[in-house]
Amino acid sequence: MGKVAKDIMNKKLETISADATVYDAIERLIDKRIRSLLVLPKNHDDSYGVVTVRNIIFKVLAKNLDPHKIKIGDIASKPVLCVSQDTPLEKILEIMNSHNIARVFITDENKKIIGVVSFFDVLYNVLIEQAKK
Amino acid sequence: MLEKLLGGGKLEKKAITKIQEYLKTLCAATECLKETLLQESFEQTYCIENLEREADSLKREIIGIIYEGAFLPYIRPNLCNFIEIIEKAFDHMKVCAFEYRYILNSDLYGLTYKNIEEECLRIAHINVEMCQILIKSFEALWTKDNIRERNLAIRILEKKVDEIKLELIEKIRNCNLCKITNYWEGKIMSDFVDALVSVSDVIEDASDYLYLLDLSLR
Numbered sequence: 001m002g003k004v005a006k007d008i009m010n011k012k013l014e015t016i017s018a019d020a021t022v023y024d025a026i027e028r029l030i031d032k033r034i035r036s037l038l039v040l041p042k043n044h045d046d047s048y049g050v051v052t053v054r055n056i057i058f059k060v061l062a063k064n065l066d067p068h069k070i071k072i073g074d075i076a077s078k079p080v081l082c083v084s085q086d087t088p089l090e091k092i093l094e095i096m097n098s099h100n101i102a103r104v105f106i107t108d109e110n111k112k113i114i115g116v117v118s119f120f121d122v123l124y125n126v127l128i129e130q131a132k133k
Numbered sequence: 134m135l136e137k138l139l140g141g142g143k144l145e146k147k148a149i150t151k152i153q154e155y156l157k158t159l160c161a162a163t164e165c166l167k168e169t170l171l172q173e174s175f176e177q178t179y180c181i182e183n184l185e186r187e188a189d190s191l192k193r194e195i196i197g198i199i200y201e202g203a204f205l206p207y208i209r210p211n212l213c214n215f216i217e218i219i220e221k222a223f224d225h226m227k228v229c230a231f232e233y234r235y236i237l238n239s240d241l242y243g244l245t246y247k248n249i250e251e252e253c254l255r256i257a258h259i260n261v262e263m264c265q266i267l268i269k270s271f272e273a274l275w276t277k278d279n280i281r282e283r284n285l286a287i288r289i290l291e292k293k294v295d296e297i298k299l300e301l302i303e304k305i306r307n308c309n310l311c312k313i314t315n316y317w318e319g320k321i322m323s324d325f326v327d328a329l330v331s332v333s334d335v336i337e338d339a340s341d342y343l344y345l346l347d348l349s350l351r
Binding site for chain 1: 265269286300
């Protein structure tokens with residue numbers, strides 16, 4: 001495919017604090033029509049996490065837990081998988097496949113998260129490139 | 134389908150070549166707009182008007198050829214409509230270039246425009262990509278290739294523009310440092326953004342029209 005992470009990544013990152021409730025996250029996901037939120041580290045020693053619709057369903061709603069009482073930090077997946085912005089798309093797909101994950105976060109040279117590549121970004125890119133041929 | 138449309142006539146071939154030229158002019162105009170925004174060049178904005186004039190004369194030629202008798206009668210209005218849809222994209226780009234000249238020469242160029250410059254460039258780049266796919270889509274109509282895939286790709290890109298448009302509007306509204314001090318500055322900015330994001334809408338409409346034309350010819 002010849003493209004790298006920065007060519008197809010989505011720079012719009014929605015974040016949420018680890019102390020927010022699951023209900024706060026549900027509201028954000030619905031309002032913004034997105035599927036995941038980046039969970040901010042609690043302090044310097046902490047790492048980024050991600051909370052997805054899947055986390056919320058299986059770790060909270062399916063267990064009949066109250067989303068108002070559960071903190072995001074308790075259900076977020078940590079640490080998130082990150083790659084540099086020059087990582088080839090093939091490598092990203094390999095990571096997604098081997099780790100069975102739907103999104104990979106993209107970092108700049110200072111290891112700061114600047115974007116995300118999800119299954120949809122990959123799918124869109126493949127369809128657009130095919131259409132150009 | 135090809136036979137049904139062309140009937141092997143010289144006029145039809147001439148019309149198709151001219152329509153392809155027309156679409157290439159559209160593509161050149163989107164590229165010109167992108168370059169203008171990239172280089173922040175006042176002079177370059179005029180290339181859009183020049184290309185629009187070129188396209189206008191091509192449009193007259195195409196419609197003339199069609200009404201000379203190219204294509205089966207029921208296809209003629211559809212092709213004319215297709216050309217007229219594309220014409221709207223030129224109009225939007227012309228407005229965009231016109232307002233951009235005012236932006237470059239006013240206080241808007243400082244914080245207000247710079248605040249949304251990245252989004253504007255992303256949209257201008259997507260417009261170019263959409264045009265390239267539209268050309269392929271038009272070719273696919275004659276080569277019996279897959280228009281549906283191209284139509285989907287154009288819809289995906291249009292959705293991206295829509296998302297960027299929302300980000301852009303949010304950025305303008307929430308920018309405390311941006312100074313829009315009077316009605317005209319606000320109108321210039323608003324018309325510029327509106328015109329820039331409308332190009333992709335028109336290309337999507339044209340792509341949908343081609344897709345329907347393809348379906349009707351099966």
